[in-house]
Amino acid sequence: MGLSKWIGTKQGIFIVLLVLLAVLPLILNDFHTNLLGRYLAFAILVIGLDLVWGYTGILSLGHGIFFGLGAYIMAIYVTTESSGGALPDFMMWSGMTELPFLWELLSNPVAAILLGILLPMAIASLLGFFTFRNRIKGVYFTILTQALVLVTVTLIVSQQRYTGGSDGLSGLSTMFGFSLSSPQTQLFLYFLTLVVLAAVFYFCFKLVNSRFGKVLIAIRDGENRLRFSGYNTAYYKMVVFTLSAGIAGLAGMLYVLQIRIITPTMIDIIPSIEMALWVAIGGRGTLLGPIFGAILANVGTTFFSENYPELWTYFIGLVFIVVIVFLPGGLMSIGNKLKRKRRGSDHEEAEQQAGSAADKHS
Secondary structure, eight states: OOHHHTTHHHHHHHHHHHHHHHHHHGGGHHHHHHHHHHHHHHHHHHHHHHHHIIIIIOOOHHHHHHHHHHHHHHHHHHHHHHHHTTOHHHHHTOOOSSHHHHHHHHHHHHHHHHHHHHHHHHHHHHHHHHHHTTTTTTTHHHHHHHHHHHHHHHHHHHOOHHHOOOOBBBOOEEEEEEESSSSHHHHHHHHEEEEOOOOOOOHHHHHSSSSSHHHHHHHHHHHHHHTTTTTOOOHHHHHHHHHHHHHHHHHHHHHHHHHHOBBBGGGGGHHHHHHHHHHHHHHOOOOOOOOOOOOHHHHHHHHHHHHOOOTTTHHHHHHHHHHHOOHHHOOOOOHHHHHHHHHHHHHHHHHHHHHHHHHHOO
């Protein structure tokens, strides 16, 4: 395969994107580098969401739960380290005298990292077991995930003595003795997020191109036919949903370290819907498209909000409408349209040449 053709593949485009993202901190200031690092955490999240929606055909509008669980768990660990194990202010105001057992457990960084991935996976596995086994799918599953978001947010707000309530957890200042507000620490977290993004993309790319991935696509395109062929489709859907939740939890942990605050509003229904929109904008079932969708949508939001603070929501809404109406396949469909147009022009040219040759022969 030639260099130009290789660069045109998903792997080639992704490597070019990685190189560009690795160079950008040399150009951007500390503030915008930190913003871009947050967007990379979103990009990790939507890769997992694309596995569920783009490849398996299961629309989840509740991935904010898994993202938020990872973020809250990491925030609890950082809060305990930043305070030296002392009680947070909101716990003292609630009359508590010692850290709860869960906070004590999460004061260990290894336990926090593992639980930030495993707890979302456990909840997704439990939800998937009961829903997919009972063949709940389509709009019913989507509504169920939205309801789960409402329940989770309500629970977080109501348990103020343990979660900080509607104010969330803030004041995340140190991790492993390093200041999270330091430009050097934030730069390290940026590149850590970039490395994790590369690893998650590689893993998911291998997965969707394996036999397992072909089964996921078959579920999306004709689940009943696959079930009649003897496949346990509920098992495959539960596995991919669980895996996607673990990826979301990992993304949440990386995100909260860069923003240094987590509140229930960040994992509510609207953020969960936005996550699905990023996948749709980039292109479902491509892995690469959702990455572009997450980064470009958030960059656009930042640009418009900074330059047009009173009109930026209208600009973003207009961009979403234009993409969905004129590019229903997402941004990644632009390349396919250009290829089809090129093939059409080549076909017409070949027909014209054949016609000219026939005329000369006659």
